[in-house]
Amino acid sequence: MVRFLARRLLLAALTLFAVSVLTFLMFFALPRDPATAMCPKNCDAARLERVRDELGLNDAKAVQYLNYMKGIVAGRDLGSAQGGYCAAPCLGYSYVNGEPVTSTFTRVIPVTLSIVIPAALLWLATGIGLGTFSALHRGTVLDRMAIGFSLAGASSQLYFVGGVLLLVFVYHLRILPYPHYTSILDNPLAWAASLILPWCALAFLFSAVYARLSRAQMLETMSEDFVRTAVAKGLPRRTIVVRHALRAAITPLVTTAGLDVGATLGGTVITETTFGLRGLGRTAVDAVKDGDLPTIMGTVLIAATFIVVANVVVDVSYTLIDPRVRLR
Amino acid sequence: MRRRSAAIVALLTLVTGLGACVNNRKSGDDAGPDVDRKATGAIASDPRDSTGPAPEIPGASRGGTITVIRQNRIPHLDPQRVYSFVGLNASQLYARRLTTFKDDGQGHVTLVGDLAVTPGTDVNKDCKTWEFKIKDGVRYEDGTIITSRDIAYGIARSFDLALTGGPTYIQQWLADTPQFDTRFDFKSNKTALAPGLSTPDEKTLKLAFAKPHCDLPFATSLPATAPVPAAKDTGVDYDKQPVASGPYKITKNTAGVEITMERNANWDPATDAVRHQYPDRFVWSFGPDPITQTNRIIADSGADQTAVSWSGVHPSLMAKVVGDPALRSRTIQSPTPSHNTLTINNQRVTDLKVRQALNYAIDRDGLIKILGGETAGRPVTTLMPPATIGWKDYDAYPAGRNGNPDKARDLLGGKKPDLVLAVADSTFGQEVSIHLRANLEKAGFKITVKAVPADSFYDETKKKDNPWDLYLGSWAADWPSGASILPVLYDGRAIKDSGSNNGTSYLNAPALNAEFDRTLALPTEQQGAEWGRLDEKIMREYAPVVPLYVDVVFTLHGSKVGGVFVDSVFGSPTFVKAFVRK
Numbered sequence: 001m002v003r004f005l006a007r008r009l010l011l012a013a014l015t016l017f018a019v020s021v022l023t024f025l026m027f028f029a030l031p032r033d034p035a036t037a038m039c040p041k042n043c044d045a046a047r048l049e050r051v052r053d054e055l056g057l058n059d060a061k062a063v064q065y066l067n068y069m070k071g072i073v074a075g076r077d078l079g080s081a082q083g084g085y086c087a088a089p090c091l092g093y094s095y096v097n098g099e100p101v102t103s104t105f106t107r108v109i110p111v112t113l114s115i116v117i118p119a120a121l122l123w124l125a126t127g128i129g130l131g132t133f134s135a136l137h138r139g140t141v142l143d144r145m146a147i148g149f150s151l152a153g154a155s156s157q158l159y160f161v162g163g164v165l166l167l168v169f170v171y172h173l174r175i176l177p178y179p180h181y182t183s184i185l186d187n188p189l190a191w192a193a194s195l196i197l198p199w200c201a202l203a204f205l206f207s208a209v210y211a212r213l214s215r216a217q218m219l220e221t222m223s224e225d226f227v228r229t230a231v232a233k234g235l236p237r238r239t240i241v242v243r244h245a246l247r248a249a250i251t252p253l254v255t256t257a258g259l260d261v262g263a264t265l266g267g268t269v270i271t272e273t274t275f276g277l278r279g280l281g282r283t284a285v286d287a288v289k290d291g292d293l294p295t296i297m298g299t300v301l302i303a304a305t306f307i308v309v310a311n312v313v314v315d316v317s318y319t320l321i322d323p324r325v326r327l328r
Numbered sequence: 329m330r331r332r333s334a335a336i337v338a339l340l341t342l343v344t345g346l347g348a349c350v351n352n353r354k355s356g357d358d359a360g361p362d363v364d365r366k367a368t369g370a371i372a373s374d375p376r377d378s379t380g381p382a383p384e385i386p387g388a389s390r391g392g393t394i395t396v397i398r399q400n401r402i403p404h405l406d407p408q409r410v411y412s413f414v415g416l417n418a419s420q421l422y423a424r425r426l427t428t429f430k431d432d433g434q435g436h437v438t439l440v441g442d443l444a445v446t447p448g449t450d451v452n453k454d455c456k457t458w459e460f461k462i463k464d465g466v467r468y469e470d471g472t473i474i475t476s477r478d479i480a481y482g483i484a485r486s487f488d489l490a491l492t493g494g495p496t497y498i499q500q501w502l503a504d505t506p507q508f509d510t511r512f513d514f515k516s517n518k519t520a521l522a523p524g525l526s527t528p529d530e531k532t533l534k535l536a537f538a539k540p541h542c543d544l545p546f547a548t549s550l551p552a553t554a555p556v557p558a559a560k561d562t563g564v565d566y567d568k569q570p571v572a573s574g575p576y577k578i579t580k581n582t583a584g585v586e587i588t589m590e591r592n593a594n595w596d597p598a599t600d601a602v603r604h605q606y607p608d609r610f611v612w613s614f615g616p617d618p619i620t621q622t623n624r625i626i627a628d629s630g631a632d633q634t635a636v637s638w639s640g641v642h643p644s645l646m647a648k649v650v651g652d653p654a655l656r657s658r659t660i661q662s663p664t665p666s667h668n669t670l671t672i673n674n675q676r677v678t679d680l681k682v683r684q685a686l687n688y689a690i691d692r693d694g695l696i697k698i699l700g701g702e703t704a705g706r707p708v709t710t711l712m713p714p715a716t717i718g719w720k721d722y723d724a725y726p727a728g729r730n731g732n733p734d735k736a737r738d739l740l741g742g743k744k745p746d747l748v749l750a751v752a753d754s755t756f757g758q759e760v761s762i763h764l765r766a767n768l769e770k771a772g773f774k775i776t777v778k779a780v781p782a783d784s785f786y787d788e789t790k791k792k793d794n795p796w797d798l799y800l801g802s803w804a805a806d807w808p809s810g811a812s813i814l815p816v817l818y819d820g821r822a823i824k825d826s827g828s829n830n831g832t833s834y835l836n837a838p839a840l841n842a843e844f845d846r847t848l849a850l851p852t853e854q855q856g857a858e859w860g861r862l863d864e865k866i867m868r869e870y871a872p873v874v875p876l877y878v879d880v881v882f883t884l885h886g887s888k889v890g891g892v893f894v895d896s897v898f899g900s901p902t903f904v905k906a907f908v909r910k
Contacts, residue, residue: 046507051489080515081490083564098404098567099583107582171627178624178632180613181585276616278585 001319008315012308019304023297024065051081068092068297091301092294096287101298104283109302111181112279114195115271116264119202124257126203127210128250132241134211135218146211154208162201162274169197179275198275202268206260210253217249224248251322254314262310266303370717371439371447371545371853377430378441381597385891385905388606392908394889395611395631396901397621398638401584402612406567407554408486409493413900414638419551420603420904421589421610422572426460426479426533426548429808430602431902433662433893435715437808439545440601443474443555443573444533448545450851455540460533460548467594468557469577476533478555484522486552488514490564495806497547504538518558542852546807549897575605587612606891606907618642625884626655633886634908638901640883643700649884650703660892661882663706664899665713665808670764670874671801673794674835677747681739683871686798687725688736689771690764690874698759705877711817711863713878715896716808718856724867736771746774750789750796753779760800789832792825801832801873808897810859815844818872835872 052058056067056079070076071090078086082093083100091101130150134143169176179197182190221227222245230240269281280299287295318325372378396418404410407423420428428442439447444460451457466474485491487499489509496508502524503511512522521527524536535544560571569578575597576589589610597605613635616624621637622645641649641659649655670690672683692707699705708714709723727735749764751757757779765775778796780788789799805812816822820836843865847858866872881894883901891905 047489047492047509050509051492079490080563096403097401097584098564103583107585171623171629174629177630273617276620278615282615 005312005316008312012312015308016301016304020069020297020301021065023300024068026293026297091298094287094292094295096290096292097295101294104295105280105298105302108278108280108283110183111277112265112268112272112281114181114184114191115198115202115268115277115279116261118195119199119206120257120261120264122199122203123206124210124253127207128214128246128253130207131211131214131216132218132246134215135222136241138219147215150208150211153204153206156205158201158205158270159274161204162197162271165197165201166275179277181277198271198277201274202264202271209256209260213253213256214249217252218245221245221249247321251318254317254321258310258314258317259307262307265306265310370437370856372430372441373446373853375441375446377438378444378446378601379598380600382600382602382604382905385604385606385907387909388604388891388905388907389910390606390608390907391910392607392634392888393609393611393631394607394892394903394906394908395613395635396638396903397613397616397624397635399615399617399621401614402587404493404567405570405578405581405587406491407494407551407556407570408482409491409567410551411494413898416551416898417895417900417902418587418612419554420574420902421576422574422578422592423551423554423570424466424573424600425551426553427545428549428602429895429897431896433896433902435896437715437717437896439549442549442600442602443479443553444548448548450542451534453851455542455544455849455852456537458535458537458544462531462533463599464531465596465599466573467596468555469572469592469594471594472557474555474573475530476527477530478557479533479553480521480525480527481518481558481561482554482556483525483552484512484514484518484520485556485561487512487522490515494552495547495550497550497806498535498544498552501537501539501541501544501547502535518561540849542848542850542855543807543809543811545852546809546812549807575600575603576610579609584614586614603904604891604907610903610906619645622649622884625658625886628658628887633888636885636889636892636901636903636906637883640881641703643704646700646703646882655884658884658887658889659882660885660894660901661703661880662894662899663714664804664879664881664894665715665897666802666804666879666899667708667711667713667813668705668800668802668876668878669711670876671789671799671832672871672873673797673799674833674870674872675792676797677745679745680869680871681741682743682745684725685736685739685771686768686773687867687871687874688727688732688739689767689773690727690876691729691731691767692876693729694763694767695760696877698763699877702880703882704880706880707877708875709867710875711866711873712810712813712859716805716810716813716859718810718858718860720860720864722864722867724864724871731767731771733767733771740772744772744774746776747797748776748778748795750778750780750785750794750799752782752785752800754782757782757785757800764798792823792834794832799832800876803831804899809855810863811848811855814859814862814866815848818866818870819844831873833872835870837870840866840870 056064067076071086071092073088075086075088075090078084078093086093086100089102094101094104097104130146134146137143170178176193176197179194182194184191227240227245230244268279269285272279272282280302283295284299287299398414402414402418403412404415407419410416410419424442426442426444427439427447430438430440441447443462443466445463449459451459462474462476468474483498486494487509499508500506502522505511526534528534555573557571568581568583572578572592575592575595577592578587579590580588591605591608595605618639619642621639622641624632625635625637649659672686677683696702696705696707707729710719710721712719749761751761761777765777768775788794803813803817817831818833818835819841821841823834823836843862847855847862850858879899881899885892888909889906890909891907892901892903893905894900895902
């Protein structure tokens, strides 16, 4: 297990390194001079050049990349125009936001985590619950209704579902406040009240895939020999379904869930925009719009990290779930 | 000056403004921009105009929280780095300056002393040496007295390249060069005074320029002259929480999300002729897009009853808002000083008759319909926007609201000039180009349209050798004086190979340049009327551009908000008189 983990983590590190080089090259491919963000309206060419010097933009590309990587590992001094010393992990300074990129992330990542993790738990519970329910009541009206519900979710768009939820619960019935992020540490009730609509919207959309998958897997598993043995042995229905059948069926669901959560953590842009929440996705899109290159680089690295980590977690979790899988 | 962001205001907000005062509308009139606005401006000569307290607002009461909702964050809070419309108006709450404008929101402005007792004394009557006396009883949020040294320190730190972003008038005038940062190194000696600046005592500030700058009292109305306590200057971090000198102080700043400003107990209303302190706090909330803002304010529920939408009504919801009589009392609609023209490249279009014909050919009404109607723009026929001090309304080429192609054709006398019209390749640019081309071809012109990438459009037109004859231009002056509009845009001596400061008309008429020099040398109080006269003279004798429209602001606020209006200087919502209704 340890060897497996070590190898996977090494691969992850190499992947992230490759991503960082590519994003850094992007820095120079975009036709946007970061110095103009510092000196926008009344800058003439001579002063602009001095601002570029101040920002270290006239150093060789390789030097700039090494400085950037050094910053991530050990921190570096950014100069007085960019807030002085920046502790590790230093992702640079955003001229547009006027703060170190790490500060921006410390603020927006909890928002994205607060949206995605509870929503993921909700969509997993809903999806697997609906799918299992359908599998056990196959062919009945309830089965059709459950599948119909999940199909409706799959064919909806989040900006539509979100908009309708806002219209009903916030503007008309007024039982929920307009979504506004409060940290769970400050006020758990306000945190939940603001985020319940995004959770429900995401769950409605995502649960469909899990419902279909788990229904298919359960149907297949329930017809396996070992399940028939368990029934013959007289085990209670619930034990058979949850402890035996579901556990066997869950592997593809774990894969899908891992990929979904990893990707969603990278940026639920539409959710955040629809509900007016400022998370990682919104920050990334705004950074692209504003040509805020340090923030763009930071968000790409963070998103890649989430996906890589999610993949490692998924691989490790296979061994815990399915004893037939051996880690090599 | 703010040309690019003025254009962005026109493109993105597309809002209409109605006078905030209900009594400005004629009876039986439909809600429309205050078409009868007669702008006036003056510089206060009586020191009593600069003393507080500001007159009580009828119906105002103390207390409550006003939330201002804006899509994008405020770029800078550091007063020496503020230069966006939102920053300029937000900073009025926490940063006082040497001078400021008393503004009734109807285009009537008076320049008064803010921290200074009067709007500046021209010591030798040559506009080269200016003296300001600082008022008694003006304090920071921690109770410390504000002295002339604090204001001198604020000006000195604006020379530091690490703290760029703000206006550069005073630095350039003191150093007598646009490369002002090379003349004074703030970083190496933070206790030194900037060149030309002196503080004979704690209450006196003196500025000495090599050349005359009669507009200095206007330039000091920008927050670049806000005081900064040297001991609390944290360099780039000062942007997060500058020390307040105004009625409100910044108590919480979650960058990009929310800023909270609360009452500053050490602000003395008796020293302030302009501001009030009715609400307990202001909360600036960033993130919601214009559609969300409009929907929330229309719904008017909970905290949104005391909210104001900064970004304005989204065009897709315009019809809904305009058509709902219940919303009328909650809309703010006002023309702004953001002025838009069809600029003519005077180096290439050298025949005066052709330029005059262009003026007759344009259908301004049709153009404003494309913008979004009267809630988006108001037609102008002058070079300066209304609300400029000394503005005179005239129409040198009366063509009616829809243009007069026949008159244009007569002027052309049978010729068919072949002109190139450059537009930004945005949706707006495309729509406008279709309209303008149709107008001009009806008058006998032959027009070729060239689309230029929107990102670089303005930079390209600012190149002296650009290959186009016509393009859209816009200008929003930093203060309502003709001196910051006419010579800046139409004095040929400012033309450079690129990044030209001479607008983009490239007009260069020596006789006119001499007129500019003459007018700039006049005492400030006399300049207003002269600029008004010069405006008309330029249009009649040179017709360097076709004036088109000024942007209009149209936005909504909650049912419990009062006293919010659009200022006449920058054309943005301002909160110096805001209050929460009980």
